């Protein structure tokens with residue numbers, strides 16, 4: 001049985017004017033914290049300087065683009081969200097918002113973010129922001145997510161753009177470093193998401209979303225988590241390997257990512273028994289978020305210390 005009203009029923013119930021908090025919720029503020037942080041770190045770690053107001057505008061545009069595409073994602077997925085316990089209380093499935101308002105809000109934020117980025121910061125950064133928005137709200141949401149268990153692997157590209165955009169806002173060109181920052185989040189996304197998908201698997205199965213644990217089974221998902229966690233070790237340290245950072249970032253990246261790999265071991269080599277609490281999966285998911293915050297924080301520390309001449 002569905003755990004929420006259908007969007008049609010919800011819209012019929014929708015009599016109260018929409019609260020600004022519901023518009024804010026449409027931007028997925030929880031996820032947004034890390035998107036803004038990685039975008040800001042990309043900007044702060046880049047060589048060169050940017051006027052603080054332009055830098056602030058660039059990060060604001062990343063936030064607006066991510067928020068706008070999240071709103072469009074929820075506008076498209078209102079039916080699916082209504083059927084999942086984790087998402088049924090969102091503004092659309094819960095009937096607190098009109099569907100057209102969500103769509104218009106998403107389009108407005110997305111278009112404004114690209115326009116302002118182009119005019120105030122640069123059109124290369126704006127073009128990549130537009131690509132990220134289309135990637136998340138169209139390629140991932142409409143095409144990949146409902147059609148392939150590789151949705152997260154390919155779709156992971158959407159969330160990997162923010163630090164690249166932040167970097168390019170400063171430098172105006174694409175070099176190896178922003179591509180490596182993209183690669184770190186790209187390879188981080190599958191274990192981040194599949195760890196969670198292992199403990200909300202029944203929700204996705206009920207909603208008919210072909211997430212990896214639903215289609216290929218838990219054992220295959222656990223192996224894939226392990227494979228991506230191994231790959232993440234050299235990829236996270238690669239900015240150091242190519243001479244783009246000092247050992248400060250390099251050692252931090254290796255330590256943090258070996259920690260990630262260590263936490264993926266019990267997730268991989270575990271047999272689930274009745275009544276299990278899935279603690280290793282929850283631990284890996286929680287760590288994945290802290291991991292990215294600390295890793296990108298270490299990158300900025302490294303670069304600031306380097307540019308200030310404290311380390312060489």
Ligand code: HEM
Pocket residue numbers: 028029030031032033034035038151152155156158159160185189192193196289292
């Ligand atoms: C295709 C890629 C991704 C998928 C499918 C995905 C999926 C999810 C899901 C389902 C949650 C559960 C909580 C919620 O409903 O908000 C979550 C949480 C989270 N994700 Fe991801 N994620 C992806 C990529 C990313 C990226 C790229 C970032 C940031 C760089 C990110 C950051 C976070 C954070 C910070 C949370 C915790 C949110 C909170 O505490 O409220 N995710 N993710």
Ligand SMILES: CC(C)=CCC/C(C)=C/CC/C(C)=C/COP(=O)(O)OP(=O)(O)O
Pocket residue numbers: 031035062065066069073077087129132133136145158159161162
């Ligand atoms: C600048 C820019 C456009 C950045 C993209 C932002 C970003 C972090 C995209 C990653 C995709 C994401 C959060 C997916 C959540 O999955 P879902 O939407 O399938 O989750 P759900 O099941 O909770 O709806």
